Amino acid sequence: MAMNTSRRSFLQLALAASASALPFKWAGAKNLAPLAVAYAGSMGSLMEGPVKAGVAKSLDLDFHGRAQGSNALAQLIIGGSIRPDVFISVTPGPMQSVLKAGKAMAADPIAHTEMVIGYSPKSRFANKFDQAAKSPEKNEVFQVLQEPGLRFGRTDPITDPQGRNIIFTVMLAEKSLQKPGLVETILGPTINEKQIFTEPTVMARLQSGELDAASAYKIQPGSFNLPFVPLPKAINLSGENLQSEHPEVKLIVGEKSWVPEPLIYYAAVLRDAPNPRGATAFVEWLKGADGQNILRHFQYDAPSSAKPLHP
Amino acid sequence: MLSVSIRKQRRDFSVSVAFDLNPGGSLALFGASGSGKSTVLSCIAGLEEPDQGYVRLNDVSLFPPGLPLHKRSIGYLTQEPNLFPHLSVRENVHFGVKNSSNGHFSAGLAEWISELRDRLDLSTLWDAPASGISGGQARRVSLARTLARRPSLLLLDEPFTGLDRQLVRKLIDDLIFWNQKLGFTMIAVDHQAEVLERLCPQQALVLEMGKIMQRGSWEELRHAPATEQLRSLLSPL
Amino acid sequence: MMRLAAPNLCIHEQGKIDTLTNSRKWLLRGAAALFALALLYPFTAFLADVGPWQWNESVRGPALSSVRVSLSLTALAMLIIVCVGTPLAAYIARCGMRERLIWQAVLLLPILLPPLALGILLTLAFGPAAKLGQILDRYGLVMTNSPLAFVVTQVYIGMGYFVLGAIAAFDGVPVMLEKQAALLGHTPLQVFARVTLPLSRLGLAVALSLAWVRAIGEFGAVVVTAYYPAGIPVQLWVNLQSFGLPSVMPLLVIFLAVALPFPWLVHVVAQRKRHA
Numbered sequence: 001m002a003m004n005t006s007r008r009s010f011l012q013l014a015l016a017a018s019a020s021a022l023p024f025k026w027a028g029a030k031n032l033a034p035l036a037v038a039y040a041g042s043m044g045s046l047m048e049g050p051v052k053a054g055v056a057k058s059l060d061l062d063f064h065g066r067a068q069g070s071n072a073l074a075q076l077i078i079g080g081s082i083r084p085d086v087f088i089s090v091t092p093g094p095m096q097s098v099l100k101a102g103k104a105m106a107a108d109p110i111a112h113t114e115m116v117i118g119y120s121p122k123s124r125f126a127n128k129f130d131q132a133a134k135s136p137e138k139n140e141v142f143q144v145l146q147e148p149g150l151r152f153g154r155t156d157p158i159t160d161p162q163g164r165n166i167i168f169t170v171m172l173a174e175k176s177l178q179k180p181g182l183v184e185t186i187l188g189p190t191i192n193e194k195q196i197f198t199e200p201t202v203m204a205r206l207q208s209g210e211l212d213a214a215s216a217y218k219i220q221p222g223s224f225n226l227p228f229v230p231l232p233k234a235i236n237l238s239g240e241n242l243q244s245e246h247p248e249v250k251l252i253v254g255e256k257s258w259v260p261e262p263l264i265y266y267a268a269v270l271r272d273a274p275n276p277r278g279a280t281a282f283v284e285w286l287k288g289a290d291g292q293n294i295l296r297h298f299q300y301d302a303p304s305s306a307k308p309l310h311p
Numbered sequence: 312m313l314s315v316s317i318r319k320q321r322r323d324f325s326v327s328v329a330f331d332l333n334p335g336g337s338l339a340l341f342g343a344s345g346s347g348k349s350t351v352l353s354c355i356a357g358l359e360e361p362d363q364g365y366v367r368l369n370d371v372s373l374f375p376p377g378l379p380l381h382k383r384s385i386g387y388l389t390q391e392p393n394l395f396p397h398l399s400v401r402e403n404v405h406f407g408v409k410n411s412s413n414g415h416f417s418a419g420l421a422e423w424i425s426e427l428r429d430r431l432d433l434s435t436l437w438d439a440p441a442s443g444i445s446g447g448q449a450r451r452v453s454l455a456r457t458l459a460r461r462p463s464l465l466l467l468d469e470p471f472t473g474l475d476r477q478l479v480r481k482l483i484d485d486l487i488f489w490n491q492k493l494g495f496t497m498i499a500v501d502h503q504a505e506v507l508e509r510l511c512p513q514q515a516l517v518l519e520m521g522k523i524m525q526r527g528s529w530e531e532l533r534h535a536p537a538t539e540q541l542r543s544l545l546s547p548l
Numbered sequence: 549m550m551r552l553a554a555p556n557l558c559i560h561e562q563g564k565i566d567t568l569t570n571s572r573k574w575l576l577r578g579a580a581a582l583f584a585l586a587l588l589y590p591f592t593a594f595l596a597d598v599g600p601w602q603w604n605e606s607v608r609g610p611a612l613s614s615v616r617v618s619l620s621l622t623a624l625a626m627l628i629i630v631c632v633g634t635p636l637a638a639y640i641a642r643c644g645m646r647e648r649l650i651w652q653a654v655l656l657l658p659i660l661l662p663p664l665a666l667g668i669l670l671t672l673a674f675g676p677a678a679k680l681g682q683i684l685d686r687y688g689l690v691m692t693n694s695p696l697a698f699v700v701t702q703v704y705i706g707m708g709y710f711v712l713g714a715i716a717a718f719d720g721v722p723v724m725l726e727k728q729a730a731l732l733g734h735t736p737l738q739v740f741a742r743v744t745l746p747l748s749r750l751g752l753a754v755a756l757s758l759a760w761v762r763a764i765g766e767f768g769a770v771v772v773t774a775y776y777p778a779g780i781p782v783q784l785w786v787n788l789q790s791f792g793l794p795s796v797m798p799l800l801v802i803f804l805a806v807a808l809p810f811p812w813l814v815h816v817v818a819q820r821k822r823h824a
Binding site: 069071075076078081122156160194201204208209210 | 598605606667668671672675676677690692693694771772775776785786788789790791792793
């Protein structure tokens with residue numbers, strides 16, 4: 001008898017709990033059309049925070065974001081595995097593949113960033129990095145990076161633009177500091193199993209102290225509460241004419257030849273977007289004052305003179 | 312010599328028995344279902360531990376402390392033949408006996424196993440998988456397996472239940488024959504009086520609610536049953 | 549039997565009884581076939597139009613290398629799991645209820661974790677940030693992006709599945725059989741070897757094949773702890789990002805071809821030995 005009563009009351013409690021969960025779901029979906037946005041992984045805190053809120057308020061859109069590496073997203077879009085409304089990638093490469101495959105008509109630049117060296121506050125070299133961060137033009141950071149026993153982290157150059165960009169950065173440093181062999185000393189071979197980790201875990205490894213320093217875009221370390229050392233304009237890939245200014249900077253990885261690409265974020269409305277009007281409104285909003293304010297707040301720089309992409 | 316004095320708490324009553332048994336002797340434990348007979352056997356075999364008391368077999372203390380099963384020279388037969396289904400009949404019978412280093416049994420052992428096999432009519436079954444034989448056949452195999460080891464003490468917990476009369480008669484005669492030949496001590500438990508009368512006519516203990524109500528030969532039991540329940544159990548259907 | 553018992557049933561009605569049973573049988577078969585079709589439906593995606601499959605030089609090399617990595621290292625992990633897990637399961641199978649409950653929680657914890665979370669915990673616990681990690685580092689044992697990291701991750705992924713299955717397998721062996729074996733002069737170790745193990749073979753095989761299936765396809769944890777050497781799941785990920793779907797399909801087919809035989813064979817052998 002006692003058993004039956006307690007079982008019944010448990011069931012009642014469970015039913016009540018699950019019933020109370022329903023209204024929340026319904027409230028969220030009321031009045032807001034969904035907008036599916038696939039964006040480069042590094043943009044997470046920006047997208048799921050103020051962009052989501054801003055888009056709900058200004059555009060009456062329910063932002064459904066999906067973060068992954070730009071290359072992976074591009075391939076999934078090309079293959080038809082995913083059908084978002086908007087695709088935001090960093091560097092032209094992934095976006096151009098999508099344009100070439102006919103999945104979008106054009107892509108607009110919405111922001112740009114630059115390369116920095118993120119470091120772990122738990123690192124035994126933290127003090128030296130702090131010093132280097134104070135005067136980036138002196139390029140002291142490259143001295144610190146040569147310290148024996150320093151653990152440096154970066155991403156896979158085969159699949160991730162940032163994995164290639166850090167190599168380009170150090171190549172440019174090697175050139176401007178006139179220190180031949182710098183790439184070899186700091187990074188080792190292009191594929192260096194001691195340094196390469198999957199993209200989402202690099203920042204996490206800085207937090208845990210497993211890595212002393214890592215490559216990063218300027219917009220990354222902030223959301224992880226990690227410090228970084230800025231790099232001089234000449235080597236941080238923020239310039240737009242890198243290829244013409246440094247034609248010899250080339251990287252051959254996985255039988256493909258790569259050159260430095262501007263670190264520009266592009267947004268494109270996709271052709272089979274389920275919500276094309278919302279998609280267009282969103283991209284305009286990103287380019288407009290509201291969107292740009294939020295981007296600035298998160299350390300994204302303005303796209304300035306970057307041009308839209310076409311297939 | 313088997314010396315037993317144990318106490319074990321069951322759900323409704325506590326089993327409390329004490330007896331001694333000379334080497335080579337046979338003892339019947341008789342009583343109604345649930346009177347604690349099987350408990351006594353399982354405590355002696357070591358499948359359970361008594362709450363108090365002692366069990367000694369030939370100057371070896373089986374309890375306390377509980378001697379590991381594999382060190383006891385005890386054979387335990389129940390209604391369930393408990394044959395190893397993944398082995399053949401032959402392998403089952405050979406299970407408890409060691410062969411010498413070259414893989415063969417000593418002459419005496421081989422002869423003994425042959426005798427078991429022939430007397431229990433296992434020749435036709437010898438290479439059959441143990442999982443493929445009938446219940447009656449399985450119990451014969453189980454007996455052969457237990458005796459192949461020539462244990463010092465043989466415990467029988469109603470192993471004849473459900474077998475046909477002819478087979479039961481034969482098995483009882485075989486047991487008596489081997490008991491005299493090998494000289495092992497034997498305790499048999501059953502709720503059928505006539506089985507025990509034939510198997511262990513000289514000594515019997517009557518159990519009721521875990522306590523010994525009467526000791527004696529079957530003749531004495533029949534002539535002067537100590538309790539009403541005993542009289543009822545012994546009278547014809 | 550039925551016909552004798554109901555002699556007044558006319559032939560016509562007797563026939564109906566037979567067809568009913570038959571049609572029910574076919575109904576069951578049909579339902580089973582439907583279920584199989586539903587389960588295998590995703591594989592029709594192999595016929596989807598993703599463009600011509602890519603299997604040129606740049607794809608082939610890393611793909612075959614990843615097959616070698618997956619097969620050899622997962623096999624090693626399975627060996628460790630069996631060697632460590634079998635005696636552990638035998639011990640737990642003999643434990644009392646209270647200790648068993650604790651063990652079940654212990655075994656479930658690592659496998660309950662979302663694989664990504666397990667990967668992160670492993671890198672934190674075995675990496676240079678942890679004391680143990682530093683000790684291992686001093687002895688030259690690399691715990692990230694190494695075959696050692698790969699195998700360790702797979703052991704953590706698969707152990708719970710195997711041990712829990714093995715315990716169930718050992719539980720299936722009747723206690724009286726083991727006690728009889730003991731009374732027949734066998735030490736606990738001998739009982740385990742001659743009675744328990746042979747009778748639990750099928751259950752152990754199922755447990756092992758589950759652990760294998762789980763481990764060989766493992767991505768979430770391995771991509772964090774051992775991006776190198778790349779096994780098949782990581783290579784699929786890399787292929788997707790570098791070349792797209794056309795390079796994913798052929799490797800997927802190869803994965804099925806190499807991953808399936810082992811657990812299937814294990815079942816076949818175990819079934820056969822059972823009726824030996």
